[in-house]
Amino acid sequence: MPETRVLFRDIDAPGLATIQGYRDRGGYGALKRALHELEPDELLSSLEDSGLRGRGGAGFSMGKKGSFLPRGEMEKYLCCNADESEPGAFKDRELMQKNPHQLIEGCAIASLAVGATYAFVFIRGEYWEIADILDRAVGEAYDAGYLGADILDTGVRVELIVHRGAGAYICGEETALLDALEGKRGNPRLKPPFPAIQGLYGGPTLINNVETLSNVPHIVNNGADWFKGFGSEQSTGTKVVSVSGCVQRPGNYEIELGIPSREIIYGLAGGPPKGRRVKAWFPGGSSAPVLTEADLDLPYTFEDLAKAGSMLGSGSIIVADDTISIPELALRTARFYHHESCGKCTPCREGTNWTTKMLDRVVRGEATPMDLEIIAGVQEKIIGHCLCVLGDSMAMPVGSMVAKFRDEFEATIEAAREAGHGALDHSPLDRPLTTGAQAA
Amino acid sequence: MRPTDELTAAERRELIASMRPEDAEGVPALGELDVPAALREQIETAMARYPQLRSAAIPALWAVQRHYGWCTPQGVREAAAVMGVTPAYLEAVATFYDLIATSPIGRHRILVCHNISCWMNGADELLGAFCDAAGADRDDADQHGASSADGEFFVKGFECLGACDIAPMASIDQRYYGPLEAADAVAAIEALRDGEEPLSDKALALRPAAGGPDPSATERAPDAEGHDA
Amino acid sequence: MSAERSKVTLVVDGVEVTADDGAMLVDAAKEGDVEIPVFCYEPKLGGPVGACRMCLVEIEGIPKLQTACSTPVRDGMVVYTRTDRVIESQSAVVEFLLVNHPLDCPVCDKGGECPLQDIAMGWGPGRSRMTEPKRHFRKPMPLSPLVRIDRERCILCYRCVRFSQDVAEDEQLQLLERGASSHVGTFDDHPYIAPFHGNIIELCPVGALTAEAYRFRARPWDIEDSGSVCTLCPSQCNVMFTVRDEHVQRVLARDNDDVDAGWLCDKGRFGFQMITSEERIVEPRVGGSRAGWEAALDAVAERLRSAGERTAAIVGGQTSNEEGYLIQRLLRGALGSANITSVDELEAGLARRLAAPELGAAVPDLDAAESILVVGTDPLNSIPILDLRIRRAIRQGRARLVVASERPTALDGGAEETARYAPGDAAGFLAALAAELGNRRQAGAGTPGRAADEVPGDGSDWAEGARRIAGELRPGKTVIVYGERLGRGPGGDSALASLLECARALDLATAGAGVIGVPEGANGRGLREVGCLPGAGPGFAEAPAGRGLDRIKQGLLDGELDAVVLVHADPIRNLPDGPGWAEALRRARTVIAVSAFDDASTETADIVFPAESYAEKEGTVTHPDGRLQRLRPAVPHPGNVHPIWQVLAELGARLGHETGIGSVPEAVATIAAEVPFYAGITPEEIGGRGVRWQERPAASAVAELAAVPPEQRTSRTNLDRDDSGTLTADRLRLGTYPALWADEITDRNVALRFLAPAQTVELAPSDGERLGLASGDEVEVRSNGTGVRARVALNERMRPGAVFLIEATAAENANALPAELNVEVIKP
Structure with a gap:
């Protein structure tokens, strides 16, 4: 099955990243239309009608989210979440790198829709070269009058600031992003209040992902019905899916939601190298419970994946083939969340830390089958108890791996026992996790 | 397991005796510090961009890191003075983020992704190759990052860099390269030593979309131009 | 409200x-x-x-x-x-x-009073499945000389860090690193030293933050709690003494939102060591030798009888209402002397008008005020807990703060506007402010107002500052926190009269608005209200005029006075012109001191009575906002210390003036009978939370307080400006201020001594440049041939032309300089 390219249309065409190249393909027409032909409420209802769901992971209706912002004279904000840091996700990076103006136009229109005067693109600090591209494009947009104190001489003000993060996955959590943008440590906030009511600097704030906002100009140009023509009833539009891991053609593919997962993994990404089989796969980034070979024919939609006990999330598929050790995969997964936990809430901070230490022992061959019970039990004690979703993001995939690959965990433990603790020397985690302030 | 490192009574007394009220770090007076003009200007520019000046905390720390190579205590103090906050506030922010260094690091920064997709494609070997080529400690590199003895390189096993499509990959001086093999590590280190652009043929910037630049995809999108005024 | x-x-x-x-x-x-x-x-x-x-x-x-x-x-x-x-x-x-908690309860100070212990018992699983290595830190590290941190015990609840960020706003204590590596720390391992940092010990729900002074001192079952009020400053915070074996081991907050909002400053929290100090005076002394009470009382009675109306008394701020009442009665009743005053003396008419019940704001009024004017005081130095209160009011977005002061204050950063007048110019500034506010009021009423810059006299930049300040103040919704020091010196009466005019122009005699005066002494307000004021008896009753502080000094020097009684007062250290006081006390025929410690003034005393500490005292005090609060003894008197009220009552009796007061409740009843606006008050009514007299029915009986006609409008032109001089390269205007840690309390508590400031002379950077001075330089500040050595501190927020020295330092005391406005700053 082929791709359906809307956001990725002409993605590698020379000059697309420049304002001229973008305009040559009709770029900024949607902004003009939004400024001259549509009221903010019309914009919002058109977005709501389109069924566009947030592409960052939660899948909430973008138009509805925008309508939660109070009307009236107060400072409102738009934040574009470009902190793409979920293992397996890299779609926003390519969208920003190759078509930055599509995002800028989306930000400008969304700002008009909710009455925001400041829009921020919070881009992860690791994407430095991408941020440079964005900054250049933002400069072009300012020069062309698409951004600034008086955009296209309409008296409307939209300032757009590219804010570079400094390396923390948690800043992709929308309230942590706000704290980080306010110059604090990126800790998630308690909700309520929700950002739509009290967000950045205490003002109403709309937060959307890069891909979500990149869709906005197309919806304004072509209408909600056109957008609904793509995808399934519940999951409208196209979706850029990042596929990586044990596949022959890793990369971003823009598809219509609803095609079988096998088509994405095998048809587009080429499947695992010859002679290997899919053992486990994350359908929606590393925080999604893993699925197995038996699940490959699931239609790739928010609903079907949820029914199968996992999630579509940001649409990032990671494939592990039969050469991959699941206990080690669990350790890599847990270690990531342990490293990225902000530390604010107890179950996440301690649970990710504890789980990582236990999985490390499993991999090193120092665990017993009883430890597996504890690992599974600890995941249950994390789920539903944390301040934000990060703790669950480890507990769900790790819990799913222990549940679905229990035999392999037990075999690993047993093999290590028989081999006499052979793996002790080179585990990356064979020293206690320490910090600079701790004892030398 | 390491035993708790208790402070001896003598050490404690000495430490307490050394503490004076003026050692407490409040907001440093700008007039008392000789803040480099370029640094001050960068921070003040950042402060002016945002509706609230504290939003400039991360840009200020980036500026300090660019100026001094890492966020030195003196640099953090200078940024705090310009921003009118305590250095502790900025240190709290700095230590939260992985890309801000609060201890000295090598000049060229090589971050090797060791997360799931890269690991499955040989990230551990790649990290080892970079460490060997640069002369950095392999175990330290995987934990907190390690610098080479000559101070030229800083190698760190990093969590997902958002480039699983080019696994295994590395960020070298804030540019992405991949997929890489062990030999690329050696070549990259050599190029950096020679002051040259490393691995220019493996730069992410050059990589076309996975589905190909000339899509065989169906095109159901009506022309956007139709609506262009 | x-x-x-x-x-x-x-x-x-x-x-x-x-x-x-x-x-x-x-x-x-x-x-x-x-x-x-x-x-x-x-x-x-x-x-x-x-x-x-x-x-x-x-x-x-x-x-x-x-x-x-x-x-x-x-x-x-x-x-x-x-x-x-x-x-x-x-x-x-x-x-x-508990994954990373060391479970070292047997050796942990928090054991037995630990929320983590209690909650683990009550709600925990009872066992742990955790077998991994726990995280380790060097411990226990001194966070400051007063607080230790054990990071292994920390459960990362953020309370201490939130205190530093969101309450004290010092932002020195932070969470560093991230995730499971997060820990509480400071910038580059610097100590966390800030005036309120002790609160983090009490906030900590585990044993991670412990008091250096309380480590390994007691278990909860060894101790008793005893509630009282801290009288180390006018904040009068409600405290709980932790007592073991009749010794105070610890001071905790006894949350009273009407007074302290649950916080203590470090002076109140750690200043208890002096109670058990070996240096305390614990028995009477006559002529430098130990004496029994009978002999001492006889000696005093004899000397006072002979001095008679040529006696004066000076009462310090730690004196209770009962003690104050009895000493004034001793003078007025037994000796026929009207020379009774406190360190917070005010002109009687002004004192009366400033105490008007409808004009007085309560501390909680700060929370709801729309604007707050801090004038002539730096709360951090003089009433620290109000500094936190005002910060909270601003943080919660309700209040706009403006500061008018001669010296920079700790609150300047949060102020919408600041005005800085020259030392000694408060009267001029306040006159300009009153005029500006009056004009605005008139303009609001439709009458074109006179511009403030038309105020007669040399307004210099007062009018401009007054305009900025006035623009922020909301009529009927403002609380003014003013330093009673404004009433000192030649322009003092005029300054306070102008302040009253400001209050009138702002309609502050309404609910939720008003003024709070910050006295120098903890019980400054109560002492005036019970009659320790020359020219006004208990309840500001009309009384024969007596000598104030300056005239007492002069009287002693001239030989017109024979005897002086000092109760909790050390004028040589704490009052301006210390050398003058020293000479006056040397010349006095009789000096009687009631003091807990030997100091410069007791050295001159013929008879010394040992004073109770505040933890031993029974009685009442009156908060600056009019709240009467009860002191309850937490520990017995050491040595041969007797209650001072008893000593004073006994002295009265020996001088033939029987008061009939045989207990503290009887003293309270007597005061209640004599002070109309305290009428009917009892210790029971005051209770543990105190009661504001303005909110009792008796307050209405004294509405005439406010109705006392103001004296003729203070002329703004007759201010004594002769000595303002002209600024030359080496002549500067001197101001002095009380610094939080420059006092005998700091000196008497070993643990606090590191905080005592060395004398520092503050200058504006432009003056520093003009004089070739840099921060840290050693200089001498000279006036009329006397000098004080000090270290230079250039401060961008200082007003050019002004210099400031700290009062009451142990060495190089600014009070040692003669009362002169102009000084030279000289590099030796």
Whole structure:
């Protein structure tokens, strides 16, 4: 099955990243239309009608989210979440790198829709070269009058600031992003209040992902019905899916939601190298419970994946083939969340830390089958108890791996026992996790 | 397991005796510090961009890191003075983020992704190759990052860099390269030593979309131009 | 003040509970005797953060468990705190909290009074499955000389860090690193030293932050709690003394939102060592030798009898109302002398008008005020707990702060406007402000006003500053916090009269608005109200005019006075012109001192009575906002120390003036009978929380206080400006100020001594440049041939032309300089 390219249309065409190249393909027409032909409420209802769901992971209706912002004279904000840091996700990076103006136009229109005067693109600090591209494009947009104190001489003000993060996955959590943008440590906030009511600097704030906002100009140009023509009833539009891991053609593919997962993994990404089989796969980034070979024919939609006990999330598929050790995969997964936990809430901070230490022992061959019970039990004690979703993001995939690959965990433990603790020397985690302030 | 490192009574007394009220770090007076003009200007520019000046905390720390190579205590103090906050506030922010260094690091920064997709494609070997080529400690590199003895390189096993499509990959001086093999590590280190652009043929910037630049995809999108005024 | 909040009804674990609408579930549940465990929740620190996850509960209709600390109650809410799901979450959180906790309860100071211990017992799983290595830190590290931190015990509840950020706003204490590596620390391992930092010990729900002074001193079952009031400064915070074996071992906050909002400054928290100091005077002395009470009382009675009306008395701020009342009665009744004053003396008419009940603001009025004017004081130095209170008012976005002062204050950073007048120019500035406010009021009433810059006299830049300040002040919604020091010196009466004019122009005699005067002494207000004021008796009753401080000094020098009684007062150290006082006391025929410690003034004393410490005292004091509070003895008197009220009553009797007062309650009753606006007050009514006399019915009986006609309008032109001089390269205008840590309390507490400031001369950078001075330079500040050595500190917020020295330092005391405005700063 082929791709359906809307956001990725002409993605590698020379000059697309420049304002001229973008305009040559009709770029900024949607902004003009939004400024001259549509009221903010019309914009919002058109977005709501389109069924566009947030592409960052939660899948909430973008138009509805925008309508939660109070009307009236107060400072409102738009934040574009470009902190793409979920293992397996890299779609926003390519969208920003190759078509930055599509995002800028989306930000400008969304700002008009909710009455925001400041829009921020919070881009992860690791994407430095991408941020440079964005900054250049933002400069072009300012020069062309698409951004600034008086955009296209309409008296409307939209300032757009590219804010570079400094390396923390948690800043992709929308309230942590706000704290980080306010110059604090990126800790998630308690909700309520929700950002739509009290967000950045205490003002109403709309937060959307890069891909979500990149869709906005197309919806304004072509209408909600056109957008609904793509995808399934519940999951409208196209979706850029990042596929990586044990596949022959890793990369971003823009598809219509609803095609079988096998088509994405095998048809587009080429499947695992010859002679290997899919053992486990994350359908929606590393925080999604893993699925197995038996699940490959699931239609790739928010609903079907949820029914199968996992999630579509940001649409990032990671494939592990039969050469991959699941206990080690669990350790890599847990270690990531342990490293990225902000530390604010107890179950996440301690649970990710504890789980990582236990999985490390499993991999090193120092665990017993009883430890597996504890690992599974600890995941249950994390789920539903944390301040934000990060703790669950480890507990769900790790819990799913222990549940679905229990035999392999037990075999690993047993093999290590028989081999006499052979793996002790080179585990990356064979020293206690320490910090600079701790004892030398 | 390491035993708790208790402070001896003598050490404690000495430490307490050394503490004076003026050692407490409040907001440093700008007039008392000789803040480099370029640094001050960068921070003040950042402060002016945002509706609230504290939003400039991360840009200020980036500026300090660019100026001094890492966020030195003196640099953090200078940024705090310009921003009118305590250095502790900025240190709290700095230590939260992985890309801000609060201890000295090598000049060229090589971050090797060791997360799931890269690991499955040989990230551990790649990290080892970079460490060997640069002369950095392999175990330290995987934990907190390690610098080479000559101070030229800083190698760190990093969590997902958002480039699983080019696994295994590395960020070298804030540019992405991949997929890489062990030999690329050696070549990259050599190029950096020679002051040259490393691995220019493996730069992410050059990589076309996975589905190909000339899509065989169906095109159901009506022309956007139709609506262009 | 605020309207009663409406009530809602909810069901918690099957019990119907009525609670305030908007209350957090965790608090509302207490109404139904349901305890929901918490660690991070502490309303004193601001809004809930939901970090520890200990308080998860099940609410009908909400699928996920919710944090009770952050969920406001709604009518009809049905809550479960002990379902299987909730119990599982509670045991999970406890197990997680203990993952990295060392469980060293047997050697932990918190043991027995530890929320973590209690909650682990009550809600925890009872066992741990954790077998991994725990995280380790060097420990216990001194965070400051007063506080130690054991990071292994820390459960990362953020309370201490939130205190530093959101309450004290010093932002020195931070969370560093991230995730499981997070730990509490400071910039580059610098010490955390800030005036309120001791509060973090009490906030800590585990043994991670401990007091250096209390480590290994006692277990909860060894100790008794004794509630009283701290009289080390006018904040009069409510405290709980921890007493073991009749010794005060610790001072904790006894939260009273009307007074202290639950915080203590470090002086109040750590200043208790002096109670058991070996240096204390614990028996009477006559002529430098130990004496029994009989002999001492006889000696004093004889000398006072012979001095008669040629006696004067000076009462220090730690004196209670009962002691103050009795000493004034001794002078007025037994000796026929009207020469009684306190270190907070004010002109009687002004004192009366400033005490008008409708003009007085209560401390909680700061919370709801729309604007706050701080004038002539730096709360951090003079009434520290109000510094926190004002910060909170600004932080919560209700109040706009303006500061007018001669010296920079700690609150300047949060102020919308600051005006800085020259030392000694307060009267001029306040006159300009009063004129500006009067004009605005008139303009508001439709009458074109006179511009402030038309104020007669040399307005210099007063008018400009007054305009900026006045622009921020909301009529009827302002609280003015003013330093009673404004009343000192030649322009003092004029300054306070102008302040009253400002209050009138702003309509501050309304509910929720008003003024709070900050005295120098802890009980400055109470002492005036019980009659320690020349020219006014108890309740500001008309009384024969007596000598104030300056004329007492002069009288002693001239030989017109024979005897002086000093109660908790050391004029040589604490009053301007210390050398003058020293000479006056040397020349006095008789000096009688009531003091806990030897100081420069007791050295001159013929007879010394040992003074009680505040932890030993029974009686009452009056807060600057009019709240009467009770002092209750926490520990017995050491040695041969007797209650001072008893000593004074006995002296009166020996001089033939029987007071009939045989107990503290009798003294309170006598005061209540004589001070009309205290009428009927009893220790029971005052109770543990105190009572503002303005809010009692008796206050209305003294409405005439306010009705006392103002003296003729103070002329603004007759201010004594002759000595303002002209600024030359080496002549500067000197101001002095009381620094928080420059006093005998700091000196008498070994643990606090490191905080005592060395003398520092503050200058504007432009003056520093002109004089070739840099911060840190050693200089001499000279005036009329006398000099004080000091270190230079250039301060950008200083007014050019002004220099400041600290009063009452142990060495190089600014009070040692003659009362001269102009000084030279010389590099030796």
